[in-house]
Amino acid sequence: MKDEKGSLYIIEAILAITILLIAILVVNTVISIPSPDYSYEAHDSKSAQDMMEILSGKINFTDRTFLGEISTILKEHKNSKKSIREVSDICQNKFDSFKFTNYKFCENNKLKGKVLAYNGNYDNANKFTVATRTYGDYSYTLYVW
Structure with a gap:
């Protein structure tokens, strides 16, 4: 019997493609590539850097930054004890809002x-991360453990 319309060849081609796809899927499920175990230490090591990025980033899409605000307060009041206390209170409230438990934030240059903000026991810290940012004449360092 002669197949003049070619329907037999089409059916054979569809069957061959179906068998090929099933074989590929079986091989794909048999070969399992283990997923890599990610270390959480890398995330912990970035926490000081991440926090400093937040502190040096723009506030509410304006040109103001947290480090800029505290630097302005200190500079306008010529680093007086009152301005240092005010900045310390602002910093302590800011870090408390982030719910950090172990940190030390200080100004190193002027x-x-x-130390402007502090929480936790630094003496018992066995592993900590450090980040530094400069704003104008002021250089701030954050220690997180």
Whole structure:
């Protein structure tokens, strides 16, 4: 019997493609590539850097930054004790809002390492991360452990 319309060849081609796809799917499911185990230490090591990026980033899509605001307060009041206390309160409230439990935030240049915000026991820290940002004449360092 002669197949003049070619329907037999079409059916054979569809069957061959179906068998080929099934074979590929079986091979794909048999070969399992193990997913890599990601280390969470890399995430922890970035926490100080991430926090400093937040502090140096724009506030509410304006040109103001948190580091800019505290630097302006210190500069306008010529680093007086009152301005340092005000900035310390602002910093403490900011870090408390982020719910950080172990940190130390200080200014290194103008205030000679004065601690502006602190929480936790630094003496018992066995592993910590450090980030530094500069705004104008002020250089801020954040320690997180």
